[in-house]
Amino acid sequence: xxxxxxxxxxxxxxxxxxxxxxxxxxxxxxxxxxxxxxxxxxxxxxxxxxxxxxxxxxxxxxxxxxxxxxxxxxxxxxxxxxxxxxxxxxxxxxxxxxxxxxxxxxxxxxxxxxxxxxxxxxxxxxxxxxxxxxxxxxxxxxxxxxxxxxxxxxxxxxxxxxxxxxxxxxxxxxxxxxxxxxxxxxxxxxxxxxxxxxxxxxxxxxxxxxxxxxxxxxxxxxxxxxxxxxxxxxxxxxxxxxxxxxxxxxxxxxxxxxxxxxxxxxxxxxxxxxxxxxxxxxxxxxxxxxxxxxxxxxxxxxxxxxxxxxxxxxxxxxxxxxxxxxxxxxxxxxxxxxxxxxxxxxxxxxxxxxxxxxxxxxxxxxxxxxxxxxxxxxxxxx
Amino acid sequence: xxxxxxxxxxxxxxxxxxxxxxxxxxxxxxxxxxxxxxxxxxxxxxxxxxxxxxxxxxxxxxxxxxxxxxxxxxxxxxxxxxxxxxxxxxxxxxxxxxxxxxxxxxxxxxxxxxxxxxxxxxxxxxxxxxxxxxxxxxxxxxxxxxxxxxxxxxxxxxxxxxxxxxxxxxxxxxxxxxxxxxxxxxxxxxxxxxxxxxxxxxxxxxxxxxxxxxxxxxxxxxxxxxxxxxxxxxxxxxxxxxxxxxxxxxxxxxxxxxxxxxxxxxxxxxxxxxxxxxxxxxxxxxxxxxxxxxxxxxxxxxxxxxxxxxxxxxxxxxxxxxxxxxxxxxxxxxxxxxxxxxxxxxxxxxxxxxxxxx
Ligand SMILES: Nc1ncnc2c1ncn2[C@@H]1O[C@H](COP(=O)(O)OP(=O)(O)OP(=O)(O)O)[C@@H](O)[C@H]1O
Ligand SMILES: [Mg+2]
Numbered sequence: 001x002x003x004x005x006x007x008x009x010x011x012x013x014x015x016x017x018x019x020x021x022x023x024x025x026x027x028x029x030x031x032x033x034x035x036x037x038x039x040x041x042x043x044x045x046x047x048x049x050x051x052x053x054x055x056x057x058x059x060x061x062x063x064x065x066x067x068x069x070x071x072x073x074x075x076x077x078x079x080x081x082x083x084x085x086x087x088x089x090x091x092x093x094x095x096x097x098x099x100x101x102x103x104x105x106x107x108x109x110x111x112x113x114x115x116x117x118x119x120x121x122x123x124x125x126x127x128x129x130x131x132x133x134x135x136x137x138x139x140x141x142x143x144x145x146x147x148x149x150x151x152x153x154x155x156x157x158x159x160x161x162x163x164x165x166x167x168x169x170x171x172x173x174x175x176x177x178x179x180x181x182x183x184x185x186x187x188x189x190x191x192x193x194x195x196x197x198x199x200x201x202x203x204x205x206x207x208x209x210x211x212x213x214x215x216x217x218x219x220x221x222x223x224x225x226x227x228x229x230x231x232x233x234x235x236x237x238x239x240x241x242x243x244x245x246x247x248x249x250x251x252x253x254x255x256x257x258x259x260x261x262x263x264x265x266x267x268x269x270x271x272x273x274x275x276x277x278x279x280x281x282x283x284x285x286x287x288x289x290x291x292x293x294x295x296x297x298x299x300x301x302x303x304x305x306x307x308x309x310x311x312x313x314x315x316x317x318x319x320x321x322x323x324x325x326x327x328x329x330x331x332x333x334x335x336x337x338x339x340x341x342x343x344x345x346x347x348x349x350x351x352x353x354x355x356x357x358x359x360x361x362x363x364x365x366x367x368x369x370x371x372x373x374x375x376x377x378x379x380x381x382x
Numbered sequence: 383x384x385x386x387x388x389x390x391x392x393x394x395x396x397x398x399x400x401x402x403x404x405x406x407x408x409x410x411x412x413x414x415x416x417x418x419x420x421x422x423x424x425x426x427x428x429x430x431x432x433x434x435x436x437x438x439x440x441x442x443x444x445x446x447x448x449x450x451x452x453x454x455x456x457x458x459x460x461x462x463x464x465x466x467x468x469x470x471x472x473x474x475x476x477x478x479x480x481x482x483x484x485x486x487x488x489x490x491x492x493x494x495x496x497x498x499x500x501x502x503x504x505x506x507x508x509x510x511x512x513x514x515x516x517x518x519x520x521x522x523x524x525x526x527x528x529x530x531x532x533x534x535x536x537x538x539x540x541x542x543x544x545x546x547x548x549x550x551x552x553x554x555x556x557x558x559x560x561x562x563x564x565x566x567x568x569x570x571x572x573x574x575x576x577x578x579x580x581x582x583x584x585x586x587x588x589x590x591x592x593x594x595x596x597x598x599x600x601x602x603x604x605x606x607x608x609x610x611x612x613x614x615x616x617x618x619x620x621x622x623x624x625x626x627x628x629x630x631x632x633x634x635x636x637x638x639x640x641x642x643x644x645x646x647x648x649x650x651x652x653x654x655x656x657x658x659x660x661x662x663x664x665x666x667x668x669x670x671x672x673x674x675x676x677x678x679x680x681x682x683x684x685x686x687x688x689x690x691x692x693x694x695x696x697x698x699x700x701x702x703x704x705x706x707x708x709x710x711x712x713x714x715x716x717x718x719x720x721x722x723x724x725x726x727x728x729x730x731x732x733x734x735x736x737x738x739x740x
Contacts, residue, residue, distance in 0.1 A: 027535070027538065030535075068555070068556060069559075097532055146528065226559075229555075229559070231559060232555070232559040235559050235560060236559075238418075239418060239562045242411065242414070242416060242418065242562070243407055243411075243562075245414075246407060246410030246411055246413075246414055247406070247407065247410065260563070260565065261562065261563055262563070263550055263558065263563050263565070303687060304682075304687060304690040304691055305690075308682075308694075312602075315425060316425055316428075316567065316568040316602070316603040317565075317567045317568070318423060318424030318425055318428065318549075318565045318566060318567045318568070319565070320423070320549045320550040320551045321549065321551050322550075322551040323550070323551075356698070356702045357551055359702050359705060359706055360552065360702075360705050360706075361698070361701055361702040361705060362671050362675065362698075362701050363549055363551065364675075365675065365694070365697060365698040365701055366698055368694055368698070369694065369695060369698040372691045372694065372695070373691075373695075376691070
């Protein structure tokens with residue numbers, strides 16, 4: 001267990017050695033982690049504030065919050081590196097990650113030990129640059145929302161005791177899970193989901209660096225399937241390019257590749273299913289010129305047995321129910337001609353199904369349930 | 383002598399019969415130094431485990447087939463003892479964390495840390511990392527998944543994780559975004575036929591068209607089931623000609639009987655009889671969801687179109703309640719009563735409005 005709590009630097013240096021050994025095995029999310037705060041995309045406000053504090057070399061306690069994969073961890077790591085430089089990083093920055101044992105005693109011991117040693121400033125680093133190296137240490141508590149209330153309460157005291165020589169940075173997804181007395185001691189920074197434009201720029205940069213061709217539709221699919229989570233988008237991109245690279249002959253990444261990796265149900269399957277349950281959909285022409293079925297979609301609502309047969313077929317294909325319902329939801333809610341009344345009824349059943357699936361319900365039963373009730377709602381409205 | 387399912391289980395990616403595109407991709411991935419964490423998902427009997435086995439073989443060669451099986455004991459922080467079966471070779475380790483229920487996190491952390499710290503023994507191995515296969519990944523607790531999230535990044539150099547699940551619905555997003563998702567769909571009719579014919583050829587006999595048809599119809603895309611049934615049939619009648627009766631498993635016949643009882647009579651006495659039968663099924667360890675679905679399936683085959691949707695609706699509702707509740711029998715029984723009353727009212731043409739909202 002103790003291994004997890006060693007200061008960040010030991011880990012980083014180990015990692016760097018390994019990376020030298022196998023650079024191609026490095027996940028791109030690590031490889032392209034922003035090195036400076038200027039590289040952090042899309043979080044203009046936060047970066048502007050932090051830039052100022054970088055200049056004045058002073059820092060408040062901070063609380064970063066926001067949805068996954070939008071640069072919280074990266075920002076604080078980059079900021080610390082810019083403050084202290086590579087040499088001092090080890091002695092000045094302590095990173096504690098969640099998901100491991102992080103009870104009160106551990107928090108207390110680790111932080112006490114680390115904060116007790118007085119910082120010594122060496123401003124000129126071995127790489128020839130000078131760093132501000134202000135006279136305090138930074139303690140990063142990543143994924144802080146999974147810390148117990150008791151541990152958080154204990155932290156309050158520690159923050160005060162060592163206030164002179166430490167700055168804390170709490171990082172979390174859900175700000176409401178941080179106890180108020182702790183949150184109120186920090187300046188809060190909200191990290192927004194990545195704007196599509198910034199995500200696109202970042203993805204293109206990575207593609208260029210890895211010299212892989214990337215078409216517009218593929219980028220758009222990456223962004224829409226990852227929903228503002230750049231880590232996911234980058235991982236999908238890496239997986240897709242792996243597959244494209246290894247296929248013989250070598251192919252470019254297609255929209256379908258990305259969808260498959262992201263677990264998205266193919267449009268054709270969705271349109272088919274929607275047709276059987278009475279939701280008529282205009283089939284779009286494949287954006288990247290993918291072949292589109294010639295046969296027109298028949299939106300004729302059928303009966304219970306047809307719906308059940310279709311559901312069985314889908315289950316056999318192995319698509320995940322929650323993904324299917326997510327896509328069906330978008331189809332129905334954005335549908336151009338369905339009546340509002342029908343849509344409302346569908347929304348109700350989709351919500352019920354989502355809850356049921358979260359409770360571990362049988363997927364086949366619930367896809368069928370949704371199918372039949374949507375079908376009823378739509379045919380009632382005719 | 384082993385069963386056909388095992389005897390003719392493909393060992394290498396080249397031997398696999400269907401989803402050729404997928405096999406090719408897996409083969410190329412196994413050859414590259416850049417093998418990712420993976421999540422295999424799809425319905426049961428579609429061949430996920432077989433495919434994982436073949437992938438391991440492609441990664442490390444025949445050595446992965448030398449297996450040893452250990453019964454390991456783990457200790458929870460509160461000093462409780464947990465038993466777990468661990469199947470391993472020099473190159474990989476396979477566990478089913480759901481065997482220890484809510485303590486899966488403890489087990490996963492211990493095992494992964496242990497493996498991460500040991501070096502690959504075989505210095506000539508094609509890959510430097512070891513693989514950990516986690517079966518039944520759908521039932522990993524939230525805690526265990528959160529623990530995996532960090533571990534997967536940290537130990538990337540020494541370990542690759544292969545998750546095997548029926549669906550991705552119950553896995554948290556951070557896990558899914560760290561894996562290459564591999565969907566293994568059930569084989570199609572034609573694909574299943576090819577496999578059956580292949581086995582027949584190896585066993586040196588002819589498989590009549592009619593026989594393979596009925597086997598495949600019965601199996602609902604489950605290749606394992608199809609092969610088991612195939613072998614059983616062959617033992618019954620050597621030439622596999624004439625009309626074949628595929629013996630249903632006892633519990634299935636039993637469920638059908640229950641379904642028929644429900645439709646024959648709708649009285650308190652009948653509820654009691656049905657209940658005794660349900661108990662019988664549960665005490666034979668037939669999963670309650672399977673019992674419910676099988677009975678419901680049979681019932682909707684035999685009722686008026688107007689009733690089908692309602693019967694399945696209540697099946698869906700009671701199935702969730704059953705999962706969250708403690709006493710499975712209560713919910714099964716409640717559903718039976720519901721179905722009886724729906725049926726009876728329909729029969730006597732009683733207006734049902736107001737009955738639906740429960
Ligand atoms: N704003 C951003 N600019 C540039 N890269 C980003 C940005 N956000 C995320 N990334 C990329 O995604 C990866 C993950 O980001 P990071 O670890 O900072 O996410 P996080 O906000 O801490 O997520 P979580 O809440 O899941 O911990 C980074 O390595 C980087 O490659
Ligand atoms: Mg983070």
